[in-house]
Amino acid sequence: MDLLWQGIKEAIRLLLGGDPEVFAIVLLSLRVSLIATATSLILGVPTGMALALSRFGGRRFLISLVNVGMGIPPVVVGLMVAILLWRSGPLGFLGIMYSPLAIIIAQTLIAFPIVTGLTLAAVQQLNPKVRLQILALGASRWQMLWILAREARLSILAAAMAGFGGVISEVGASMMVGGNILGQTRVLTTATVLETSKGNFDVALALSTILFALAYTITLALTVVQQREKAP
Amino acid sequence: MTPAALRIESVEMRYGQKTILRIPHLSIAEGEILAVIGPNGAGKSTLLQILGLLQRPSDGRVFFDGQEITGCSDLVALRRRLASVFQEPLLFHGTVLDNVALGLRLRGTPKNEIKRRVEPWLGKLNISHLAGRSIAKLSFGEAQRVNLARSLVLNPEVFLLDEPFASLDPPTQASMAEELQNILAETKTTTVFVTQNRAEALMFSDRLAVVIDGQIAQLDRPQDVFSHPANEDVAAFLGVETIVEGRVLSSAEGLSRVALARHEILVTGTYPLEQEMLFCLRPEDITLLLPNARAALGLNANVIRGTITRIRPLETQLKVVVGCSFSVTVLVSKQAFIDLSLARGKQVLLTFKPSAVHVIPKRLSHER
Numbered sequence: 001m002d003l004l005w006q007g008i009k010e011a012i013r014l015l016l017g018g019d020p021e022v023f024a025i026v027l028l029s030l031r032v033s034l035i036a037t038a039t040s041l042i043l044g045v046p047t048g049m050a051l052a053l054s055r056f057g058g059r060r061f062l063i064s065l066v067n068v069g070m071g072i073p074p075v076v077v078g079l080m081v082a083i084l085l086w087r088s089g090p091l092g093f094l095g096i097m098y099s100p101l102a103i104i105i106a107q108t109l110i111a112f113p114i115v116t117g118l119t120l121a122a123v124q125q126l127n128p129k130v131r132l133q134i135l136a137l138g139a140s141r142w143q144m145l146w147i148l149a150r151e152a153r154l155s156i157l158a159a160a161m162a163g164f165g166g167v168i169s170e171v172g173a174s175m176m177v178g179g180n181i182l183g184q185t186r187v188l189t190t191a192t193v194l195e196t197s198k199g200n201f202d203v204a205l206a207l208s209t210i211l212f213a214l215a216y217t218i219t220l221a222l223t224v225v226q227q228r229e230k231a232p
Numbered sequence: 233m234t235p236a237a238l239r240i241e242s243v244e245m246r247y248g249q250k251t252i253l254r255i256p257h258l259s260i261a262e263g264e265i266l267a268v269i270g271p272n273g274a275g276k277s278t279l280l281q282i283l284g285l286l287q288r289p290s291d292g293r294v295f296f297d298g299q300e301i302t303g304c305s306d307l308v309a310l311r312r313r314l315a316s317v318f319q320e321p322l323l324f325h326g327t328v329l330d331n332v333a334l335g336l337r338l339r340g341t342p343k344n345e346i347k348r349r350v351e352p353w354l355g356k357l358n359i360s361h362l363a364g365r366s367i368a369k370l371s372f373g374e375a376q377r378v379n380l381a382r383s384l385v386l387n388p389e390v391f392l393l394d395e396p397f398a399s400l401d402p403p404t405q406a407s408m409a410e411e412l413q414n415i416l417a418e419t420k421t422t423t424v425f426v427t428q429n430r431a432e433a434l435m436f437s438d439r440l441a442v443v444i445d446g447q448i449a450q451l452d453r454p455q456d457v458f459s460h461p462a463n464e465d466v467a468a469f470l471g472v473e474t475i476v477e478g479r480v481l482s483s484a485e486g487l488s489r490v491a492l493a494r495h496e497i498l499v500t501g502t503y504p505l506e507q508e509m510l511f512c513l514r515p516e517d518i519t520l521l522l523p524n525a526r527a528a529l530g531l532n533a534n535v536i537r538g539t540i541t542r543i544r545p546l547e548t549q550l551k552v553v554v555g556c557s558f559s560v561t562v563l564v565s566k567q568a569f570i571d572l573s574l575a576r577g578k579q580v581l582l583t584f585k586p587s588a589v590h591v592i593p594k595r596l597s598h599e600r
Contacts, residue, residue, distance in 0.1 A: 132286050132318070135311060137335040137338060138339055147324060151324060
């Protein structure tokens with residue numbers, strides 16, 4: 001219990017004391033995960049809608065891939081991205097291994113199937129007649145997609161929360177493609193792992209408390225938006 | 233003859249192996265109101281969606297305003313000249329005003345014009361006071377008014393309604409049907425209108441199509457369809473509950489003597505002798521009496537004795553099934569039910585006018 005208490009006190013001290021190192025880690029974590037979530041929304045929402053609304057050969061196979069992707073371990077994604085970005089790998093010439101961009105790419109790949117899968121489910125759940133009704137009102141294809149996305153917005157918000165929750169808390173991929181370099185690619189999760197392995201439980205606890213608080217605050221903000229929308 | 237606003241030729245709709253709609257020809261004239269009735273799952277809604285350019289048929293050709301649209305890749309411009317209203321009010325996130333204005337907004341109508349066009353329809357459908365209200369706070373009846381307003385405001389050339397009042401309570405249903413009838417009389421919009429309500433169909437339409445099993449079983453003026461159903465299925469759907477096979481024994485001076493099982497009755501009309509025909513009786517055309525009334529009323533023709541086998545309460549009346557050598561369904565008022573102290577197993581008499589019997593040719597077995 002003492003350890004926990006120490007950790008919380010240390011966390012408060014680190015936060016309120018404005019420790020520049022911790023501050024940088026928090027900022028980087030937030031920046032990386034928010035960009036990755038936003039990118040996965042930009043790519044995943046249209047993909048999910050397209051999969052929900054179109055009929056083509058191989059559609060079921062793609063949907064099964066998305067569903068598998070929703071549960072894929074971040075370490076596996078990290079490994080794949082690492083192989084791609086490795087200096088002698090196919091995309092090695094980009095020289096972005098061990099950079100925040102590499103983490104963003106890995107996290108986007110982790111969040112993308114989550115956002116796609118949840119959007120797909122949300123749009124499929126809409127009454128099929130809604131589509132006919134939108135067309136009957138004279139909507140063009142793009143207008144219809146826009147209205148459908150608006151109708152599914154609560155579920156898309158949930159997809160955003162799930163995606164963000166998935167990537168802010170993920171450690172394996174960030175470690176593998178980021179390298180946990182202090183001041184460059186060290187994020188909250190990788191720093192927590194490092195401090196724990198060094199036996200610095202108070203710092204590790206402080207970092208995970210911050211991580212928890214961050215994840216909670218952002219999810220709470222989205223929940224408030226979602227529930228305010230829903231309440232009549 | 234006014235030009236056809238909508239026409240379909242040799243249209244077929246298939247889902248997998250199953251053909252759910254097959255219509256060789258149907259045309260709807262400009263300004264005409266066509267009612268479509270039929271049992272659930274008969275293909276009425278599919279027909280309406282094909283006419284509304286919302287679904288492409290598996291086969292066949294669809295014409296709108298003289299133009300064939302079957303091969304058209306961009307239907308948006310054509311669709312914007314029609315409006316469809318579905319059974320459920322599928323409203324979208326936002327206020328009543330947002331929803332009523334949506335179709336105009338999709339067409340890029342300027343804001344001030346949207347306002348000018350939306351307001352009168354809010355008034356006509358009695359929803360002006362709800363304009364700013366979120367759709368989440370509407371009652372079902374209010375939502376359906378918004379649904380109608382949303383389509384009417386588009387001032388469509390063709391109006392397609394899929395059981396728009398079916399899920400409303402009966403009084404609201406009646407008042408909305410009346411309102412819509414007035415609006416259509418005023419706008420003279422070509423209308424196709426699917427309903428399960430026989431009275432609505434009779435009251436509302438210029439022509440009535442009965443769709444059964446994916447085909448148009450009869451298409452005629454509504455009064456003709458009701459008085460002369462084309463076959464047994466149409467008759468049954470239109471509320472003829474008693475259909476009995478019989479044989480004409482003699483026929484003279486517009487009156488025929490007919491053998492129905494062990495009974496003999498008189499029927500208006502002249503028919504070929506010794507031919508098997510179907511004789512239809514509507515429940516509301518039959519009078520139910522107690523056996524002792526026969527002498528008192530001096531009845532001798534078209535009186536059938538039987539036993540009550542089933543009694544089913546309806547909203548304002550009771551449906552009584554009487555077994556004789558066949559089964560006859562009669563409607564009885566609540567008062568009559570009490571006065572005659574009807575009960576299962578009771579002996580009663582049934583009587584009806586010779587003109588109440590409708591005769592249809594018996595379908596040969598291979599026609600089914």
